[in-house]
Amino acid sequence: MFGKKWTSALLATALMIPLPAFAAQGTSQAAGQASGQATADAAKQAVVQPADVVLSGGAVYTVDRNRNWAQAVAIRGGEIVYVGTDEGAKAYIGKSTKVTDLKGQMVLPGFIDSHTHASKTTGLIYSIDLFDAGSMEEYTEVVSAFVKAHPQEVALQGRGWSNPVAPGIGPRKEVLDAILPNIPIALTSDDGHSLWVNSAALKLAGITKETKNPEGGIIERDPETGEPSGTLREKAMDLVLSKIGGYTVQQYKAGIEEYQHKAVERGVTTVRDPDMLRYPNVLEAYEELARENRLTIRFRNAITANPDKGPEQIAEFVKIRERNQNPLFQVNAVKIFMDGVVEGATAYLEKPYEHKHTNGELIWKPEVYNKTAAAADKAGFQLHVHSIGDASTRIALDGMEYAEQQNGKHDARHSLVHLQLVNQEDIARFKKLGAVGIVQPFWFMQEDGYYDEIEVPYLGQERAEKEYPMKSFLNQGVHVASSSDYIVTPEFNPLHGIQQGITRIEDGVTDPAKIANPNERATLPDMIASFTIDGAYANHVDDITGSIEVGKKADLIVLDKNLFAIPATEIKNAKVVLTLVEGKEVYSLKAAAAK
CATH class of the missing domain: 3.10.310.70 (Diaminopimelate Epimerase; Chain A, domain 1)
Structure with a gap:
């Protein structure tokens, strides 16, 4: 749809060839198409109400249905009122309009992290942090130092x-x-x-x-x-x-606020934290922050269901949802821990582990899960299922199918998270059931210390080589949303996740044999969509965010580099210059540097 120049640009990008002219030429051409009706409508109007903010002179990748480009965006009252050319944006500039010349910088929808333990930032503040240690000797040093510094602790x-x-x-x-x-x-x-x-x-x-x-x-x-x-x-x-016991409400509030600072610096504007009720005081902390108007990003969280309580607990979840309808804080999903993890030999597999005669741990009894899934679905909740093993994913899909049989087919958008091992035949079931895959592209590599030492010995070479499919899902039309699973992934910058999803190789490694499951490499448009519009879809907020379109909330980020004009291996080095949530500036690189 964009002609030969656009096709050539995409081809060169796929080959990781920098295209300095593309930001000006390709974007300009696409902008004319993206503006379309918006420019025509503006020309017909004698008076256009001025915008609060106009961003112009940019490479605006809208991530709309047609993946259009534009040059300018106008914002009024926290919403996008214009997307199109610089010329068309002039009609929205009044005496009090704040106009920013982007000088060719890239504009994207705010990133969406569809599975992140934001509230666990609390633990990094108030407890022993071992993430930067890497040996038993270093662990001992860190613990000993903490014990010495906190002699009055009872645990x-x-x-x-x-x-x-x-x-x-x-x-x-x-x-x-x-x-x-x-x-x-x-x-x-x-x-x-x-x-x-x-x-x-x-x-x-x-x-x-x-x-x-x-x-x-x-x-x-x-x-x-x-x-x-x-x-x-x-x-x-x-x-x-x-x-x-756990942390206090005040400690969790401090942790969530610290997470928000980290998030907006990385361009993250919407997240799902799945830890409501799993730990005492987490839900209460979010509720207080919402009442106090101290939330700066959008949270669509999940309540962790207890496998010992079954469907009866859903009634309590409904009450929690009803009392939390703040624009920036809502609870719309039920988290299910279906199995464990490969490194603990607790992920539930179709065939036994190579190093021990067990298939892992199935945390929910299938019949209890099925009934709980049906009850949650009937109450209008999304299912948000942790599933690592192939057998676990099959059982999770069985429960979603059972819910559909009981309640009828509707726009449920139930999701399965992690998907380290998946049977190919089950991918088609995702599409049939309308289920969403939520993946962590940060893990798409043969990670040093894990792949050869844990995954291959535990799973065997054949299964290890098939880990973390993504392109297979996309090829069958399944919505795939990306996430970090922070704090499991300590550095959760989506730009790094986008790069990893494209390259599937550990940073700095050049041996092609080290590419993890190369057939599953995604494209740059795939990865951007997974962190924006598909993340919005996964969280049922695609009507208000996830793309840059008139009528949606102005959740936008500005990058210092056009991701389509740089090699894929340099994407992680791009910087977020500006982050807006509903038109409000919540982060500025310039302001941060001035502090």
């Missing part, structure tokens, strides 16, 4: 240790006992699915050699003595965490 929590540092049964209690033997210590792994504890924590929870694994959980044990070794997986984590 210590933290997060960030990595499974490859202690594969198999995980890190040992004796390491922590040597630091602090009498005060409980509970340290969550970086993926959130395992807990490293000392003997005092095991004692607090009453966990002994005789304690059986809880349903959906594993108490790792010393292979010789059978004693608990110090690592708890999945539901077994709750045995300790329920005794230690």
